[in-house]
Amino acid sequence: MNSKLSDRAARVEGSKTLELTMKARDMRKQGMDICIFGSGEPDFDTPKHICEAAFSAIHEGQTKYTPAGGIMELRQAISDKLWEENGLKYLPTQIVVSAGAKHSLSNIFFTILNPGDEVIIPVPAWLSYWEQVKLAGGMPNLIKTKPENEFKLTPEELEINITDRTKMVLLTSPVNPTGSVYTRSELEKLAEVIVKYDLMVISDEIYEKLIYDGEEHVSIASIGQDIFERTIVVNGFSKAFAMTGWRMGYAAASPEIAKAMFDIQSHLTSNPTTFVQIASIEALKGSQEPVEKMRNEYDLRRKRIVELLREIPGITCPMPKGAFYVFPSVEGLIGKRAFGVTIDSDDTLCQLLLEHAQILIVPGSSFEMENYVRLSYATDMETIEEGMRRFKEFVVQHVAEYTTNT
Structure with missing residues (x-):
């Protein structure tokens, strides 16, 4: 039997985050106390x-069964939400409900991309973006952003990287993994370039409700009619409503694109889970107090984990403004030695931390940014305190040039 994989499957790379998480879970099963920040x-x-x-x-x-793109009551609730909270006027028929925002994204790529079409993706970013683009036959064009710009794409960086094959730009705000939040002014300037070159844009707004320090979430689709017509808004219920396992997301687009996404989904998965759609209506229309309580608790954790990270030699850590991640630089540890091993990369550092400090941290290279690491503070304060104590102890006691004993 010829069991050769398709070229499409062969191009897809596995997730380092999942690999490390599985290793950490195996260690837990063996009785080890692992602090997980992945x-x-x-x-x-x-x-x-x-x-x-x-x-x-x-x-x-x-x-x-329900209609493939979701029941009309939920699509109406999403339509109301987008208008009331984001200033975006989409009819319910322009909304397609899917099994999570990740599913919505894959629907978009299969709907829009032809073989060879390029999608500009500023990095660091969530790795599934470019893997999904590849699965759909597109070509991800990864643009490395700069820490001095808070890892946000600038209009100059966007324009210089547009080619005759560029079809779409993918923007996220707040950003995973950096926690950066685009301002209205920044989005206006990006929108000018996108309209100038007649591109489309995906606006992934899954973390929109998790913003701090008085920052404002702005959807690029709200900037003006020209950019609105070119934007597909993606959102979901996983992050803000703690509904990750429920798998419920949505996309809002032009009537033509929404109809095509609806048809594609009808053949691939049919409708998202019926009773979860009912629960999602309650999430949107019911009390928002639990969302605010969670956001306030994330805010406390955010400040504490940054404070503790800044106490560790070799680490520099900006304060994130959204989501629930910190993205510190570990460049001060690269090239040093610990436990007889040269820390030659963020990957090596994360392996050493897991093996010798029993901390799970995700390497920045997973997000296409070397010499950084990502820590999720979607965990309890006790884990944050203990994990950062172990991290500091690892550096101070075992990393050459920082050790306090010999």
């Missing part, structure tokens, strides 16, 4: 009123 998943339970809505839907027999 997961992009809220540690809070889904709010009770959302769960109760799902329970009621199941008891009422709402477990059958």
Whole structure:
């Protein structure tokens, strides 16, 4: 039997984050106490009123097929949300509900991209973006952003990287992994370039409700009519509502694109889970108090983890303005030695931290930015305190040039 993989499958790379997470879980099963900072998943339970809505839907027999792109009641609730919170006027028929924002993104790429079409993706960024582009036959054009710009794409960087094959730009705000938040002025300047070259833009807004220090979430689609017509907005329920395992996301687009996405989804997966759609209506229309409580707790953790990271020799850490990640530079540790091993990369550092300090941290190279690491503070304060104590102890006691004993 010829079992050769397709070229498409062969091009896809595995996730370092998942590899490290699986290793950490295996170590836990062996009885080791691992402080995990890898997961992009809220540690809070889904709010009770959302769960109760799902329970009621199941008891009422709402477990059958729905339209492929979601029930009209949920699409109307999303339409209302986009207008009231983001100033975006989409009809319910312009919204496609999917099994998570990741599913929405894959629908978009399969809908828009032809073989060889380029998608500009500023990095560091979530690695599934470029893997999905490749799966759809497109070509990711990864643009390295600069720390002095808070790792945000500038109009100059965008324009110089546009080619005759560029079809789309992918923007995220707040950004995973850096926690950066684009300002209205920054988005206006990017929008000018996108409109000038008649490109499309995906605006991934999954972390929009997790913003701090008085920053404002702005959707690039709200800048003006020209950019609105070129934008596909992606969002979901996983991060803000602690609904990661529920798998519910959506995209809002022009009628033509929404219809095509609807049709593609109808053949690939059919509808997202029926009773989760009912629960998602409650998430949007019910009390938002749990969301604000979670955001406030993330804010406290954010400040504390940055404070502790800044106490570690060789580490520099900016204060993130959104999401629930910090993205410190570990350049001060590169080239040093610990446990007889040269720390030649962020990957090596993360392996050593897992093996010798029992801390799971994700290397920045997973997000196409070397000599950085990502830590999620979607974990309890006790884990943050203990994990950062271990990190500091690792550096001070075992990394050459920083050791306090011999």
